[in-house]
Structures are given as structure tokens and as C-alpha cells.
Amino acid sequence: MSVSPVREALARLVATGLATAEHNLGYRVAPLSAPDLEDLVGTRIREESWALQRSIENGDEIWEGQILSSLHVLERLPRENPQEPTLYNEQWESRHCDFHNALICECGSKLTLGYCETLRDQNDRYRRLALVLEIGKRNAANEHREIAEAAIQRDAPRAIEALASHYAMTAQFLLETYADD
Amino acid sequence: MSVSPVREALARLVATGLATAEHNLGYRVAPLSAPDLEDLVGTRIREESWALQRSIENGDEIWEGQILSSLHVLERLPRENPQEPTLYNEQWESRHCDFHNALICECGSKLTLGYCETLRDQNDRYRRLALVLEIGKRNAANEHREIAEAAIQRDAPRAIEALASHYAMTAQFLLETYADD
DNA sequence: ATTTATGATACTTTCGAAAGTTTGGCAATC
DNA sequence: GATTGCCAAACTTTCGAAAGTATCATAAAT
Numbered sequence: 002m003s004v005s006p007v008r009e010a011l012a013r014l015v016a017t018g019l020a021t022a023e024h025n026l027g028y029r030v031a032p033l034s035a036p037d038l039e040d041l042v043g044t045r046i047r048e049e050s051w052a053l054q055r056s057i058e059n060g061d062e063i064w065e066g067q068i069l070s071s072l073h074v075l076e077r078l079p080r081e082n083p084q085e086p087t088l089y090n091e092q093w094e095s096r097h098c099d100f101h102n103a104l105i106c107e108c109g110s111k112l113t114l115g116y117c118e119t120l121r122d123q124n125d126r127y128r129r130l131a132l133v134l135e136i137g138k139r140n141a142a143n144e145h146r147e148i149a150e151a152a153i154q155r156d157a158p159r160a161i162e163a164l165a166s167h168y169a170m171t172a173q174f175l176l177e178t179y180a181d182d
Numbered sequence: 183m184s185v186s187p188v189r190e191a192l193a194r195l196v197a198t199g200l201a202t203a204e205h206n207l208g209y210r211v212a213p214l215s216a217p218d219l220e221d222l223v224g225t226r227i228r229e230e231s232w233a234l235q236r237s238i239e240n241g242d243e244i245w246e247g248q249i250l251s252s253l254h255v256l257e258r259l260p261r262e263n264p265q266e267p268t269l270y271n272e273q274w275e276s277r278h279c280d281f282h283n284a285l286i287c288e289c290g291s292k293l294t295l296g297y298c299e300t301l302r303d304q305n306d307r308y309r310r311l312a313l314v315l316e317i318g319k320r321n322a323a324n325e326h327r328e329i330a331e332a333a334i335q336r337d338a339p340r341a342i343e344a345l346a347s348h349y350a351m352t353a354q355f356l357l358e359t360y361a362d363d
Numbered sequence: 364a365t366t367t368a369t370g371a372t373a374c375t376t377t378c379g380a381a382a383g384t385t386t387g388g389c390a391a392t393c
Numbered sequence: 394g395a396t397t398g399c400c401a402a403a404c405t406t407t408c409g410a411a412a413g414t415a416t417c418a419t420a421a422a423t
Binding site: 004024 | 405406
């Protein structure tokens with residue numbers, strides 16, 4: 002494989018904020034930092050809260066069904082990789098993504114959904130780090146059920162609060178652990 | 183000049199939403215549409231309103247000074263191109279951009295500032311179309327002064343309202359003119 | 364007559380090599 | 394001894410051509 006396709010791929014990573022590029026200095030993995038994480042989580046909560054609010058206003062029974070079904074599938078899957086608990090269970094990750102998408106997908110703004118997706122991609126690098134720290138300390142399933150329940154009951158403030166603390170918690174774990182970094 | 187650098191440039195246009203790419207079908211100018219414009223303007227108002235609010239809370243006297251000075255420069259420049267009134271005055275555009283950046287630059291979120299920039303880039307294609315329609319029908323200077331004044335007086339609701347209607351107006355012109363499109 | 368294959372053309376993507384940059388070490392100079 | 398200039402090695406970017414795909418028109422078959 003030659004440089005051209007690698008370069009194209011790299012350009013896409015830059016576009017989603019996963020890598021950085023500097024002319025004549027090539028590409029680098031985008032650095033991780035506490036301030037960036039805080040910015041990321043704050044922005045993400047803001048964006049998704051709005052999208053969730055709008056979805057709760059707009060969503061129909063098909064939307065509700067999608068949330069329930071993706072939650073159901075998620076709950077039958079172990080979060081940790083059965084082979085190696087410090088690794089991602091890629092299947093769980095994929096379903097997790099589906100669940101969170103189902104919540105906000107009726108917000109009515111393609112732009113916002115796209116932005117939420119890139120924010121999620123950026124966040125995943127931090128989540129990957131947090132996974133090990135959270136083992137046994139957190140019940141993701143409960144958090145998800147709480148969000149889904151509030152959303153379907155059209156209780157927007159409660160749903161948003163649950164979603165926000167769900168996102169904030171991961172950041173909390175990391176920021177406390179790497180406080181000096 | 184060969185294909186590689188053109189391709190890299192195209193990839194960046196895709197990243198900012200100005201072009202689209204499909205594998206083996208190359209690149210295209212991203213289509214313009216009424217729904218996209220509505221989404222864009224709504225999102226933009228939401229993002230910049232938040233950023234303006236935060237800047238009003240955080241900004242110091244240097245922030246105020248930057249707003250005043252960029253507004254001042256903007257007001258001495260004609261909006262239309264002196265040679266050809268249906269064309270952009272690139273100098274005015276550049277300063278206009280500076281002014282709007284000055285308003286929100288103290289929001290404290292790099293991510294949001296970056297997003298606002300790409301939203302502005304996308305919006306500019308529509309603004310370019312609207313320019314001709316607005317000649318003589320609009321006093322941009324007044325609108326800018328109103329926003330700046332409210333911001334510096336730390337009157338967030340008034341500033342946000344002024345900014346929102348400033349952005350909404352351009353879309354209004356276009357949507358009314360091309361209602362069938 | 365309509366549908367399905369075939370092939371030529373134009374276009375997109377990828378390749379391997381050439382050209383251009385940065386970096387770090389070594390020598391010459393102040 | 395510290396600073397500056399120069400060279401070589403490694404890397405990034407660009408190039409022109411080759412390989413791979415889509416498209417459209419023409420011909421064959423149902």
C-alpha cells in the first residue's frame with residue numbers, strides 16, 4: 002500500500018479531531034489533555050442535551066421503540082471484553098453507540114447529529130482510558146435505563162440530567178486519576 | 183500542479199462541509215437547499231448565542247476593546263465591492279469575520295469556536311447569494327452596533343436577541359426569494 | 364420493442380519515484 | 394566555550410504514469 006491512501010485516511014482523522022497535521026511536519030496523534038476533556042464533555046453535554054430535548058418533543062412511538070430495543074440489546078451484552086477485561090468489547094461499544102444515537106436521532110438537525118458523532122469519536126479515546134478505572138465502580142446499565150425511562154416518559158429535565166451525569170462521570174474518573182496531568 | 187495537492191485541498195473542503203466525496207465518484211460542490219440553510223442558521227444561532235453569553239460573562243475590558251475596534255474598522259468600509267456592487271468586498275468580509283469572532287472569542291471553549299468557524303464557512307455560501315437581494319434593504323452597520331452595544335453593557339438577552347435576528351434575517355431574505363426551491 | 368450484454372471513453376484512485384523540508388550533528392569561527 | 398554555518402540523513406510532499414471504476418452508447422438477444 003502506498004502513501005496516497007494512507008494520507009487520505011490521515012486527512013479524515015484530522016477532520017474528526019483524532020489527529021493533527023502540520024505542513025512539512027506530517028501527522029500526529031492529537032494530544033489528550035485535561036482541559037480538552039473538560040471542553041469536550043461540556044460541549045457534548047450541551048449538544049446532546051439540546052438534541053435529546055428536541056427528540057423528546059418530536060419523537061413518535063417508533064422513536065420510543067428504537068430506544069427500548071437498543072437498550073435491550075445493550076443490556077444482554079457484557080461491557081468488558083470476555084477475553085481480556087481491560088479491552089473494549091467492540092460489540093458492546095457498537096450497541097452503546099446505537100443506543101445513544103436512538104435517543105437523539107429525532108432532534109431534526111442533521112448538522113447537530115453529525116457534530117455529536119464527531120464529538121463521540123473524540124470522546125471515545127478518553128473513554129477507552131477510563132474503562133479500566135471504572136470496573137466494578139459503576140453500573141452503566143442502570144444509568145442507561147434511567148435515561149431511556151425518562152426520555153420515553155417525556156420527562157425532558159430528568160432525561161437530560163441523567164444523560165449529563167452519565168457523560169460527566171467518565172470524565173470525573175479520568176480527571177481525578179490523572180489530576181496532575 | 184498535480185492531483186495529490188488538489189486532492190488534499192478537496193479533502194479539507196469536505197471536512198468543512200463545502201464539498202462532498204463519494205468513493206470512485208470523486209468530489210462535488212455540496213448542494214445548497216432550504217432545509218440545510220434552516221438547519222445551518224438555527225444551529226449557528228444556538229452555538230453563537232451560547233458562546234456570546236459565556237463571553238459576556240467572562241470577557242474583560244480587552245475583550246470589550248476588541249469588539250469596539252473591530253466594529254470601528256468595519257464601519258469605515260463599504261459592504262459592497264466598490265468596483266462591482268454584486269460582488270463581495272473581501273476586505274469587508276474579512277473584518278466582518280473579525281467582529282463576530284471578537285464577540286464570542288472569550289467563551290472558553292476552543293471546540294465551540296472551531297465549530298462556529300466551520301458553520302460560518304458553510305453559511306458564507308448562502309450569504310454570498312443573499313448579498314444582491316439585500317442591497318438597500320438592510321443596514322448591517324446598525325445591526326452590528328446594536329449587538330456590540332448590548333454585549334459591552336453585559337446585557338446578554340438583548341445581545342443574543344440582536345445576534346439571532348441578525349443571522350436569521352439573511353436566511354429570511356433567501357428563503358422568501360427562493361421559496362419554491 | 365424492450366431488455367440485457369459488450370466495449371470504448373473519461374474519470375478516479377493508487378503507485379513508486381523524484382523533489383523538497385526539517386532535524387541533528389559536526390566542524391569552523393568568534 | 395559558546396555560537397553560527399553547513400552537511401547528511403530521514404522524512405514529507407508532490408509528481409506523472411499506471412491501474413482500477415463508472416458511464417454511456419452500441420450491438421446482440423429475448
